Amino acid sequence: MEERRYRSASGAPIALRRRQHSASCRELAVRCPRLQLRSLSATTSAVWLAAYGLFVLSENSMVLSAAIFITLIGLIIYLHFVKIDQESLLVIGSLGIQVTSCYASGKESTAFIEMGRVKDVVINEAIHMQKVIYYLCILLQDPGDPQGVSEVVPLFQSSKPRLDCLIEVYKSCQEILEQRKTAPQSS
Numbered sequence: 001m002e003e004r005r006y007r008s009a010s011g012a013p014i015a016l017r018r019r020q021h022s023a024s025c026r027e028l029a030v031r032c033p034r035l036q037l038r039s040l041s042a043t044t045s046a047v048w049l050a051a052y053g054l055f056v057l058s059e060n061s062m063v064l065s066a067a068i069f070i071t072l073i074g075l076i077i078y079l080h081f082v083k084i085d086q087e088s089l090l091v092i093g094s095l096g097i098q099v100t101s102c103y104a105s106g107k108e109s110t111a112f113i114e115m116g117r118v119k120d121v122v123i124n125e126a127i128h129m130q131k132v133i134y135y136l137c138i139l140l141q142d143p144g145d146p147q148g149v150s151e152v153v154p155l156f157q158s159s160k161p162r163l164d165c166l167i168e169v170y171k172s173c174q175e176i177l178e179q180r181k182t183a184p185q186s187s
Helices: 037-058 062-082 163-182
Strands: 002-007 013-022 025-031 084-092 096-103 108-114 118-128 131-141 149-154
């Protein structure tokens, strides 16, 4: 297993783990920084201080209870549905591509794309605010038109790696896709 350090589009540090299981099977995982206790404490303190200020003005204890309840529910929702710690891509030349997202709460979300549906893996660019960002995506083949693309599946949407990291992942994917194209087709 090999791990390299990169930066995300926002400048946050990320790590790319690359594991080769066999010649036609690779796993590529992008790890995002974990939730920082400092930022969590600052946000919680700010909400509770604001609630205490409202409590002093209104003399209603429900304000404090509501602040604690809202903070805890918000944290649970953030950890379970928003904060992704790791995004991984498992490319198996003979089967397909598995895309997995691991949330901070431990929940995992997995999608599988059969290799027969994969037309190509490409790096695309988009204009976001006032800058150009790059993202990796899988082009799915249109069943009605072999030359057409039916869908574009973006990868690493949460970690948003910069171009240098995307090129590394792209090259690994292309090596496996090329093996599949050059391998003799069995009937």
